[in-house]
Amino acid sequence: MIVAKPILLAEDNPRDAELAMAAMEEQNISDKVIVCHDGAEVLDYLYCRGSFKSRSKGNPVVIFLDLKMPKVNGLEVLQTIKGDTNLRSIPVVMLTSSREERDLRESYALGANAYVVKPVEFHQFVSAVKELGAFWGVINEPPPEVSRSAK
Amino acid sequence: MESATNNEPQIPLSQDAESAGGETCLDVPRPYRLWTSPIQWFRSLTIERRILSSFGLVFVGILVISMVSYRNASIVSVNSSLDTRSHELVQLLTDIDVAMDEAENNHRRYLITGDVLYLTGYRSVVKQKPVFIRYLEGLAAGSVEQEERVGLLNRMMNRQLAAEAKAIEQLDGGGFEAVKEIALEGAAKDELAEIHRVVGEMELYEREALRRRVLESAAVTTNTIVLLGVGAALQLVLLASVYYLIRHDITERRRVAEELQRRGELLEAANKELESFSYSVSHDLRAPLRHIDGYASLLRKAVADSLSEKASRYLETISASATQMGQLIDDLLVFSRMGRQEMLRTNVDLNQLIKAILNDLRLDLQGRDISWTIERLPDVSGDSAMLRQVFMNLIANAVKFTSTRPKAEITVGVDIRNTEEIVVFVRDNGVGFNMDYVSKLFGVFQRLHRVDEFEGTGIGLANVRRIVHRHGGRTWAEGAIDQGATFYVALPTRRIGS
Numbered sequence: 001m002i003v004a005k006p007i008l009l010a011e012d013n014p015r016d017a018e019l020a021m022a023a024m025e026e027q028n029i030s031d032k033v034i035v036c037h038d039g040a041e042v043l044d045y046l047y048c049r050g051s052f053k054s055r056s057k058g059n060p061v062v063i064f065l066d067l068k069m070p071k072v073n074g075l076e077v078l079q080t081i082k083g084d085t086n087l088r089s090i091p092v093v094m095l096t097s098s099r100e101e102r103d104l105r106e107s108y109a110l111g112a113n114a115y116v117v118k119p120v121e122f123h124q125f126v127s128a129v130k131e132l133g134a135f136w137g138v139i140n141e142p143p144p145e146v147s148r149s150a151k
Numbered sequence: 152m153e154s155a156t157n158n159e160p161q162i163p164l165s166q167d168a169e170s171a172g173g174e175t176c177l178d179v180p181r182p183y184r185l186w187t188s189p190i191q192w193f194r195s196l197t198i199e200r201r202i203l204s205s206f207g208l209v210f211v212g213i214l215v216i217s218m219v220s221y222r223n224a225s226i227v228s229v230n231s232s233l234d235t236r237s238h239e240l241v242q243l244l245t246d247i248d249v250a251m252d253e254a255e256n257n258h259r260r261y262l263i264t265g266d267v268l269y270l271t272g273y274r275s276v277v278k279q280k281p282v283f284i285r286y287l288e289g290l291a292a293g294s295v296e297q298e299e300r301v302g303l304l305n306r307m308m309n310r311q312l313a314a315e316a317k318a319i320e321q322l323d324g325g326g327f328e329a330v331k332e333i334a335l336e337g338a339a340k341d342e343l344a345e346i347h348r349v350v351g352e353m354e355l356y357e358r359e360a361l362r363r364r365v366l367e368s369a370a371v372t373t374n375t376i377v378l379l380g381v382g383a384a385l386q387l388v389l390l391a392s393v394y395y396l397i398r399h400d401i402t403e404r405r406r407v408a409e410e411l412q413r414r415g416e417l418l419e420a421a422n423k424e425l426e427s428f429s430y431s432v433s434h435d436l437r438a439p440l441r442h443i444d445g446y447a448s449l450l451r452k453a454v455a456d457s458l459s460e461k462a463s464r465y466l467e468t469i470s471a472s473a474t475q476m477g478q479l480i481d482d483l484l485v486f487s488r489m490g491r492q493e494m495l496r497t498n499v500d501l502n503q504l505i506k507a508i509l510n511d512l513r514l515d516l517q518g519r520d521i522s523w524t525i526e527r528l529p530d531v532s533g534d535s536a537m538l539r540q541v542f543m544n545l546i547a548n549a550v551k552f553t554s555t556r557p558k559a560e561i562t563v564g565v566d567i568r569n570t571e572e573i574v575v576f577v578r579d580n581g582v583g584f585n586m587d588y589v590s591k592l593f594g595v596f597q598r599l600h601r602v603d604e605f606e607g608t609g610i611g612l613a614n615v616r617r618i619v620h621r622h623g624g625r626t627w628a629e630g631a632i633d634q635g636a637t638f639y640v641a642l643p644t645r646r647i648g649s
Contacts, residue, residue, distance in 0.1 A: 013438060019445040068434050097437040099484070120440050120477030122448040122470065 007033045007137050008060040010042045010077065011095075012069040019122070020064075020095075023129035029137050034060070039072025043080060046087055059090050062136035065112075067096040067103055075106055082111035089143035091136055095129075198400045202393055209389045216382035223375040230364040237357045240290040244350045247283050250276050251308060251346050255337055258315040262322055262334035270319070277312055284308070291353075294360075300353050307346045311339035422491060429487045436480055444473040479596070482610035486595060489617050494534040501528035501542075501575065504535070505563055508543050515550060524562040529573055531642045537618045544611040545577040545638050551605055552581035552636070560635075572624065572641045580635040584628075592628055615640070 007029065011017040017035050024030040036042045042063070044050035063081070067074035074094065081087045093114040094107045107115050116132065119125045193201060254276035261269035284305050291297035318338040322330045337343070447469045451458065458466075505525055509516075531538070546563070553559035559580060566574040584592070584599050591597045593616040598609040612626075615638075619626045623643045630636030 015442045015445070016438065019442070019449075022445075022449060097434045097441075099481075101488075118437070118441060120437055120444060121474050122441070122445040125441060125445060126448075 005032075005058060005061040005142060007133065008036065008042065008045060008063040009033050010036045010039065010063065010065045010069065010074070012037050012066060016066075016118070019125065020129050023126040024133050026126065027130045027133045029133050032061075032137065038070045039074065039077040042077050043072060046081065059087065059142075061142045062091045062093060062132075062140075064093050064095045064132065067094060067098055067107075075103075075110060078107065078110045078112060091140065091142070093132060093136065095132070198396060201396050205389050205393045205396070209386055212382055212385050212389075216378050219378055220375050223371045223378075226371050227368045230368045233364060234361055236290055237361050240287070241354055241357050243283065243286055243290060244354055247287070247304075247308075248347065248350045250279060250283065251311060251343060254312065254315065255339065255343055258318065259334050259337060262318060262327070262330050265322075265327070273315065273319075277316075280308055280312065294356075297353060297356060300349050300356075304346060304349045304353075307342045307349065311342040311346065314339040314342065425487065426491060429484055432480060432484065437477060440473045440477050440480075444470045447473070479608055482608045483595075486610055486614055486617065489537070489540075489614055490621070492537075494537065494621060496532055497535055498530050499533050499535045499538055500530050501538075504539055504542060505546070508539065508546055511543070512547060512550065515547070519550070519554070519559065520557065521550070521553070521559040521561055524560070524564070526562075526564040528563070528565050528575060529567075531573055532644075533622050533642060534618075537621070541615050541618050541640060542575075542577070544615050545640070548611060548638070549577050549579035549581065549636075551607070552583075553579050554605075555582060556580060566639075570644060572643050574639055574641045576637050576639045578635065578637040583630040583632050583634045583636050585632050586630065589628060589630075593626060612638075 007024075009017065009020060011020060014037075017037075021030050021033060021035070024033050034045065036045055041050075042065070045052045045055070046059070048055060048057070065074045065077060069077075072080075074096070078092055078094075081090060081092060088111075091113040092111070093116060094103075094112050095116050095118060096103065097118050099117050104115055114132075116128060119128055193204070196204065254273050257269045257272035257276070260266065261273060284301070287301050287304070288298070291301045315338045318330050318333045321333070327334070447466050451463065451466045454462075502525075505528065509523075542563075546561070549561045550559070553561065561580075562576075562578040564576055564578070566576060568574060582600070588599055592599065593612045594609075595613040596609040597613070598607065616626045619640050619642070624641045626638070626640055628636060628638045
């Protein structure tokens with residue numbers, strides 16, 4: 001059975017997560033979305049540890065990463081991902097409230113693939129999330145899976 | 152854009168008046184004080200002027216002392232050349248004295264012996280005599296007394312030589328007997344005595360003059376030494392006070408620098424705090440707004456079928472308010488960033504800048520009938536992006552507040568009143584504003600029109616003022632209701648750090 005590759009959404013705020021899921025639903029890709037509530041959980045998922053020990057292997061097709069999260073923040077997660085040869089090729093889209101130049105600069109410096117500011121207006125937010133989901137989850141061809149045996 | 156069109160007679164005017172007043176107090180010393188208390192006057196000077204006046208005093212002191220010393224040295228030098236002359240004169244007088252004795256003696260010997268050798272000796276003195284007199288006149292020149300004596304001496308010598316010549320003639324005519332008496336007594340005994348007397352007098356006179364000059368030279372030299380000593384002491388005192396002044400100034404400056412640094416650190420800390428504050432606002436304040444709008448939308452969708460028209464309007468209002476607050480937060484963040492952002496100073500061509508802005512606004516200008524007058528503008532020094540925002544705000548305001556006019560007229564012009572600053576203005580024939588409220592015009596979120604008349608949050612002119620202040624300039628506006636408005640931006644021609 002072919003399991004579609006998942007979309008990882010890192011979002012500490014349950015309301016934001018719910019709104020994002022609502023948007024994904026409209027795009028009919030909500031079933032592929034896995035929500036992590038802080039940076040540590042994102043890393044647990046990627047390294048198949050903690051509560052994700054038994055998940056099926058494989059990297060997500062894209063990671064939507066919030067900047068401000070408890071425990072391990074978005075930039076730290078990004079740094080870890082882009083510093084790991086096995087994870088480096090996963091597209092990472094920063095999805096954040098911050099329009100601060102500093103955040104933009106640091107994110108791109110660490111290797112973020114895109115940076116999207118969450119619009120305040122819901123319709124715009126929905127269309128942004130829908131487009132992101134459609135582009136990264138459907139249109140974009142993900143990088144080929146690195147051989148796990150190499151590890 | 153924001154609350155553009157309202158007037159504001161400016162705060163800058165009063166600031167100017169204040170600063171002008173301050174300068175007057177500082178710079179104009181009171182003349183009566185100058186004479187009643189030089190020390191107080193000195194204290195009223197700036198450190199630079201104090202040092203300058205101290206150095207001026209040192210300079211004048213050195214100049215006076217140098218001049219007096221030069222004069223003294225000249226006196227000593229002149230005296231010394233006079234001394235040489237006196238010595239030569241005394242020597243010459245001795246020579247003359249001896250020569251005249253010799254003439255008399257040789258003459259007598261000749262009378263007695265008839266030996267031609269003595270006659271030759273006598274004649275050589277006769278030959279030398281005019282030379283002696285010429286030298287004597289040269290050396291005695293300048294002293295009337297001595298010149299008179301030279302004349303007398305000359306006459307006596309002539310008489311002596313003449314008497315002797317006469318005796319020789321008698322010898323040749325009448326033989327020894329004719330001159331025997333003369334030979335025994337001497338032909339010019341009296342003249343010779345007179346010559347000795349005059350020579351003695353002249354010698355005495357010269358020696359007296361020499362003694363006088365030696366005393367004078369000694370006095371002058373002492374005077375010079377004392378003067379130089381006084382001068383040196385004076386210079387030491389002044390140098391010491393200049394040193395004191397500089398040291399005092401340096402101490403003061405160091406204190407001020409430390410104080411400035413302390414304040415700078417405080418300011419930096421406050422800035423950091425502000426930065427993290429706006430960072431939090433940016434992150435955290437926007438999230439609930441997003442939720443309000445998001446859940447209102449979801450709710451509308453969930454109950455779409457049973458929603459009354461009224462309920463639908465309520466939900467829309469909730470969404471609109473959330474969106475508006477989002478806009479206000481964004482504007483506030485931009486305003487805050489404008490105050491912190493580092494300035495990149497370059498030479499900015501305002502003509503290019505205005506052209507680019509009009510190009511950016513072309514969509515807003517569609518369907519509008521606007522008559523533009525853009526004067527030739529000068530280059531200014533400033534941050535290009537920030538100045539662009541200034542003129543973008545002013546021009547967009549002009550466009551916005553003339554939207555009710557069938558034919559809008561907008562002028563961008565320059566008004567150079569002095570060399571200190573360049574005044575650029577944007578004038579429109581729009582709805583204008585009441586000058587009573589001009590002081591509110593440049594405030595954050597201040598609007599002089601209702602939202603349903605003209606859109607905007609009221610941040611634009613606040614940004615204009617903040618940017619212009621960071622450039623060291625000032626802003627003001629003039630206008631009247633329904634008669635248009637003019638917004639002025641004055642930028643200093645001299646570069647001012649921000």
